[in-house]
Amino acid sequence: MPPDAGAAAHFRALESLYAAAPINRLFASRLEIPEPGIARISFDLDERHFHAAGAVHGTSYFKMLDDAAFYAANSLVTDRFLLTTAFNLLFTKPLKAGPVVAEGRWASGRRRVFVADARLIDADGEEAARGTGTFMRSQIPLGELPGYRSR
Template sequence: MSGQDDSGAVLHYRALENLYASAPINALFPSRLAIMGSGTAQIEFEVDERVFHAAGAAHGTIYFKMLDDAAFYAANSLVSDRFLLTTGFNLHFTAPVRSGKVVAHGRWISGKRRVFVAEANLVDAQGEEIGRGTGTFMRSRIALSGLPGYAVPSE
């Protein structure tokens, strides 16, 4: 990839990070997205009692949201013109989490035209896996450039 291509890709990654930060849902689930390269994404967030179920650990909603988002943005890092849509997601809970920093690592697996497959795993502050999932994502008719949150930062 040439320097120009790399520069364009990095601008796309930063614009996707802006898009993520602009989503109203993230006011309810404070978190931070970082796209480090093509086909990868990472989301960090803090778990506390605000997201607990009745038995005192993080509700599955948190697992799904962070795993889906990490896999989604890993896939969308490969697509610079269209917003992808989640068409399916398979989730596995491997351990409960009660508090602390949790990180979702997303990785693109396959597909580059219409349908993309990506996976993500969730690790707690001790580095132990607490969940994993695989999703399918499809190109939509929604242009990224038409979304107010998709702001390509000026150099």
């Protein structure tokens, strides 16, 4: 079911917020929120993301899983920025250079604490990692963040 106009504007504003985050100058990526509770981040990995043994370092796994789960949860909250309070990560396959998609999905909670899952899918369509995060409402109003704006 397509989101209503208010929800769609919120999703576009969250996508702008993601694009404006300074950390994403180091991790070229694109966020898409197609519906409430769902977030997808497309990104490419290359040798800049490798550890000494020639595979992708865990920082890339964590960052993209956390972001996908976070934005899936924050898609359900229109007034406040959420904060990650815990995140569990399971590595299931080493990632190589190439395109990857992080898929986030809200799992539970709607008041103060939210739980969302995420997984990384490599270019072959195989899962490389999964994680679960816990997020809580902060005192930071979304509307006051410089990147949060409708396109």
